[in-house]
Amino acid sequence: MSTATKPFRLPGHIVLPEPKLRFGSNNPHDIDIHPMEGLIRFGPYSLGKLSPVPNPIRIGVIVPAELEESLVRQMRELEQVHQPRERKQYLPPFPGFEKVFGVRIARGAAASRILLSQDLDREIEASEKPHVVLAEALTRALFALRNARDSFDIVVILLKESWSRAFRGPPGDDFDLHDYVKAYAASEGICVQFLREDSALNYYCRCSVAWRLGIALYTKAGGTPWVLADVEPGTAFIGIDYALRAGGESAQRFAICCSQVFDAEGSGLEFVAYEADGVHMFGKNPYLRRDQMLKVMARSLAIYQRKHSGDPPRRIVVHKNTEFRSDEVEGVFDALPNADSIELVHVQQSCGWRGVLIAGPQRPHGYPCQRGTTFQLGPHEALLWTQGNLPAVAKGKDYYKEGKGTPEPLLLVRHAGLGAIDDLCRETLALTKMDWNNDGPYDRLPVTLNFAGTLATIVKRMPKLQPHSYPVRLFM
Template identity: 40%
Template sequence: MAGSALASKLPPFTLLDEPLLSFSSSDSSQVDVHPLRGLLNYGPYSKGSFGGYTASVRIATVGPDSAFKRRGALMKSLRNVHQPGDRTEYVPPYPGFEALFRVKLEAAPAAAHIKWPDSLGQLPGAGDPQARLFRAMDAALRRLEALRNEFDVVLVHFPDAWLPVTRTQDFDAHDALKALGAKYNIPTQVLNDRVFTFPYKASLAWRLATALYVKAAGTPWKLAPLRGVPEDTAYIGLAYALRGDQRDAHYVTCCSQVFDMDGGGMQFVAFEARDPVADLAEARRNPFLTRDDMRAVLSRSLELYQGRNAGNLPKRLVIHKTTAFKQEEIEGAFDALAGVPDIECVEVSAASCWRGVWLLPTGRSKPLSKAAAYPVPRGTMVVRSGNSALIWVAGNAPGVSNTGNYYQGKKSIPKPLNLVRHAGRGALELMAHEALALTKMDWNNDALYDPVPVSIRYSQRLARTIANVPDLPGNVYPYRLFM
């Protein structure tokens, strides 16, 4: 019995350090594990360059006429100081947009504010409400395109009364708007009615202000160097969408690229796979590409990297996707990346059945331990095999709290990501630490981390948009257009 019990034991766990964020391109001491605290103390990463590019972030608006003043009041509120009312152990005081980002927040000229009728039925044109709304969005962005030098970001307000039309089984106004924004190269910020009544003004201001700054081409933070990560490492995240007739379905592969270890250079590649899907049921369960398609999409991704890096190849390339790599995908990757010395294909699965409980000593002989009041620490890693490991990206993060403990969301027992390396080599701790770090690079919220690395998060976002907007061209897009 003792032998079988020992054989079933997992290896000892490892606690990985919370990755640091950098808030300066010239001062390596301006780092913090907490994104909002770092912004408050040091300002944004691009503070030295963004102010020279523009003295202000200018906001255009689109939405129902009756809420025009409410939209203006919301933008004015971002200039003010707000004290936190929720998550007070994590959220610092919001100091106002200009104090935080070192540029002003201003309304665009009057011509850049488009007022829709309050009723969808009053929108011009024929057809069903979805068709009318789509044409209204297209007309608004086309009109704003002619004023492109007068604004930086467009707020688009979909009132809750329009919800039966804006989100249906066959139409998603949010995704349609993002696709139109990509077409016109206009970043958009969607609003619903909740923002006007949300009681926690500091949290709302942190989220909305950071999103607007990023969509105006600012950089709030980057990743500080991770110990052990080779220079010239690049990351590619793959997500798949099916589109086309069910009898002749094709994948569209979406690459969310975090070109550098510091999180810079994210661009999307929307790639139309050439080979039809042979088994639709298998494709939905475990989507994959043929060798030729994988070679083609990664070759295109590599060209983008070289375009940003004076023609140089990365020395190490890590490819993330949420399902297992088929052998022909691995072969296609190595075909395309023959000039890259170190290639890793890593499956990042959030569908883990594992759970963990953090135990503390009782100081008594029986029982020896007791469950802690907080979950396992974020960054806990357990090796499962020679090529797989569990990493808790959700968990207790006391380093970002002013009270000693912090569990984001405060609900349920967190489950780990299951990382499986299908090709490549190196320490599993490094593979896990990179995944942990990349969960901190979603600039579209005020959270400490996302449930999955940004390489996965944004590729999934574009895949969803493509699935809902089938005529979005296969192209290269700045990721901020889809935030």
């Protein structure tokens, strides 16, 4: 950028390059910024490694009897080539599941197939609590599948669109069918993939469905599609989020605290859920006491060490969507006394800022500011646009994933740690590419908080929390 003063240029900001991803090739130069192009060129990261991915991946089903053949056709489509009908500047053709991932998809044994009769339709229609009827029917089906656990790897549940009134509870009830069933399945160690009749079987772009479903099934079977290419070895990323349960009195409220651990490559490991009673409330947000935070972080550290031959991380970056109170800061440092560097970062989603790209004097650009734009507000605060124009994944053409609107940046506030804040923004931007449960080029939030938030809302519905860690794939 020229040093000459130009009234339509905003000084003091930079645009970070789009983070690179590593896939199945051992060549360090075989990287790509496009998730699906990289999969096509190099295969998934776990291909050829000591991977738990079975071949074939066996699919069990819970399906309305009259839609069984439609679901079978849906699964067969994963073996076919599909051309994109939407997002053509970004979405590549789908070459077929086996060509992309190196493993096959197969139907599970007959014992892993549960057909739901049409009586369920009448029961849902007649009930004053249709969500209870449907939830009980699905959990009974999952309970029956426990006896056939060796005959499938993933269970696909197909939901009819006519059941939509049973997907959520009535006003005032926070029941969510997806979260309820996921919580039950996770407690039984079963990976579940939901399909909606309208958004899967009847969606007009079969290429989009194939990519989304293919990546999700491969990941839930234990695979790793991609990891970050440019990372600092020995770094652990930890995301913390809370979900509240209410006791008999407000003073008895306790929180389910989920801590999600990622290694330096951004590869998801596991997470721990900690039930904290007597939490402090500041406004609507819960905060942990010093001893509670120490327990959460100590368990998170144990996950990392178990996956890295007992070696502790040299650097820890902790993301939270609420500010760090002094007790929480002290609890983190109590749990990690030997770390060389600890960075505690509040990732604030609503900050009131907006950014408009000015193409020339008094002439706004037709697309938002570029993704990766950062603007430092102070020594410990910076704005980071994780949404925005991203021509790098669209062959040089303008591409805005959200399609419309003016993106709001994240406000990163560092409560502890040293170093350039641009590096913190660079890592946060990279972690927005690590959600393996969709086919987009990025998410708004880093995966540390995306997963931790999802986990917390599901885990609070589990009847009993075990002290051990959980694989993330059970909750995706």
